Amino acid sequence: MTLTLKEKPTYSVLADIYDIVMADVDYETWADYIDEIILMHQPTARSILELACGTGTIALSLEELDCYEISATDGSPDMIRIARQKAAKANSEINFQTMNFLNLSFERSFDVIYMVFDSLNYLHTKEDIIQLHKEVKNILNPGGIFVYDFTTPRNSRKAIRFLNNESKTIDGEYRYHRESSFNAKERIHTNRFHIEKLDETNGDIIEKFEEQHQQKIYTLDDIQSIIKKTDFEVVQAYDGFELKPAHKKSLRVTMVLK
Ligand SMILES: C[S@@+](CC[C@H](N)C(=O)[O-])C[C@H]1O[C@@H](n2cnc3c(N)ncnc32)[C@H](O)[C@@H]1O
Structure with a gap:
């Protein structure tokens, strides 16, 4: 499916x-x-x-x-x-x-x-x-x-080092992956969250979502x-x-x- x-x-x-x-x-x-x-x-x-x-x-x-x-x-x-x-x-x-x-x-x-x-x-x-x-x-x-x-801007430059490509599985119920980038010229910090809802019994992915967060720095x-x-x-x-x-x-x- x-x-x-x-x-x-x-x-x-x-x-x-x-x-x-x-x-x-x-x-x-x-x-x-x-x-x-x-x-x-x-x-x-x-x-x-x-x-x-x-x-x-x-x-x-x-x-x-x-x-x-x-x-x-x-x-x-x-x-x-x-x-x-x-x-x-x-x-x-x-x-x-x-x-x-x-x-x-x-x-x-x-x-x-x-x-x-x-x-x-x-x-x-x-x-x-x-x-x-x-x-x-x-x-x-x-x-x-x-x-x-x-x-x-200084915070954004530092933060992407640890926020970019961060992943975690939460209680066997959700898994997320975050991509974080900073456009220094436009001063836009983007965090893109890929979120998967999991079947708690077998870990299969039930639904997939994305949220894009853009902040002006x-x-x-x-x-x-x-x-x-x-x-x-x-x-x-x-x-x-x-x-x-x-x-x-x-x-x-x-x-x-x-
Ligand atoms: C980074 S989160 C911070 C949430 C909380 N203050 C905390 O410390 O965990 C930013 C929050 O701003 C809220 N937000 C963004 N734009 C908003 C708006 N125009 N009016 C009200 N809330 C807004 C979001 O819904 C979100 O909960």
């Missing part, structure tokens, strides 16, 4: 295996880092909103601190489906909703809005990044902060000049997961805006 290869939207089939694909990511430390930033820049914050929350790992980790009232959204219904399953298991009170961050719809506002793990890099134009800032400004309380990270100068066109000002640009200023060689930059 020949199997048809199904091209899928980003974060649809991948949602089911996302947490395993990201098993090496230290989300707990990342959540602590966001908490540290909040304590430093908006210490009285109570209400927080995560954008592009994926399967909800950071929001669920922050909830364990028992300090915040948390809402979380992502554009992918499949990522939100997994986040809700995890929330139900953890008896979480987080309200996970599917929502495009370029069209946020809330009747309320928040003290902190944050977004992590390259989600900004899914925006390919300056206009979309400005739109995101507008959407956030509409629902940020006075004195609130907007925190997000982005990855830099920005420098600190790019992002700073875009922010100048928004109503936000930069409070700090941090290097990676440090509370030290970002610099030209930063692999990831975390922006804190007011």
